[in-house]
Amino acid sequence: RIFSQKTMALWNHFVVFLAFQVLGKAKCSMVKLNNGGYEDIVIAINPAVPEDPKIIENIQVNATSYLFHATKKRLYIRSVKILIPLTWSKSASYVKPKTETYDKADVIIATPFLKYGDDPYTLQYGRCGEPGKYIHFTPNFLLDDSLLSAYGDRGRVFVHEWAHFRWGIFDEYNSENPYYVSGALKVEATRCSKDILGSNRIPTAPCTGSACVTRPCNYDYTTGLYEDGCIFVPNKNQFAMESIMYTQALSSVKPRCTTHKQWASRAL
Structure with missing residues (x-):
């Protein structure tokens, strides 16, 4: 029909x-x-x-x-x-x-x-x-x-x-390598654009639906990154407009990313 x-x-x-x-x-x-x-x-x-x-x-x-x-x-x-x-x-x-x-x-x-x-x-x-x-x-x-x-x-x-x-575009996040060390020796979440603001959190218990109980992530001196299981949680309100291939859920994002940093590009 x-x-x-x-x-x-x-x-x-x-x-x-x-x-x-x-x-x-x-x-x-x-x-x-x-x-x-x-x-x-x-x-x-x-x-x-x-x-x-x-x-x-x-x-x-x-x-x-x-x-x-x-x-x-x-x-x-x-x-x-x-x-x-x-x-x-x-x-x-x-x-x-x-x-x-x-x-x-x-x-x-x-x-x-x-x-x-x-x-x-x-x-x-x-x-x-x-x-x-x-x-x-x-x-x-x-x-x-x-x-x-x-x-x-x-x-x-x-x-x-x-x-x-x-x-044939790939995601602009990486679940296997969610963080990297930038040229300024700062731990950054793998994302595009880097102007997307948020916090680094880790769940303290299994999530129920969209509700999760979390705490701030600890720095791992062995890896030089955050502890395993740490997640970058974008703020709901953003000024950044990139990118739909990172997180389309943010109302501000529209085009795909055109502003990768080279360190993030290797992780994407």
Whole structure:
């Protein structure tokens, strides 16, 4: 089935197909870039996902507006197609797909992968500049608004993952090397830009949802960095505008980073 609507606040053209077929591992994105507009982005909902109309509703995020401003008015999202399982309820507004299939989807809505939990991620094997395989969102990410405090607006998250998927850009943080020693011999969090302000904290107990009990990190004289497990927590209010590849949750950030310091670049 297909549902079609036009809206400048969401996608310009939005289509839903009630048809679902898993064909294997082949991947060939159908996305086209036409005069700055991405067309025919395919989002597929896994058949194991329980029916919930809010999943479709919450997919229609404000990503196109954020992408437009983040790329200095060069790019936006013109059209999106959604494949939903045959087991979901029918609607007269849905249509049959033509060449759209699950294995060609650019975005997959599926149950959590053990390694990531509800974290959005892009399967990305190539080098910098090489496109990814697909973007993965969980149903919980699309339905549970309490997660927004950690991940930020869903539209911003989409643009962050789109940069991985389409442009082959990597994250501008490093979980394995979260800190480095700058040229001024100061311990800095691996981030971009360095103008992002925050504090260095370590959890004192397992976090519950987005609530964590923390304390200031101690300096480790052996490593010359902060103790293992220390996390840089950005302040909620910032003046820095970079970068969506570091943390899209901050309302001030827009473009990707262009101001790496060489010491941080080695850690990214």
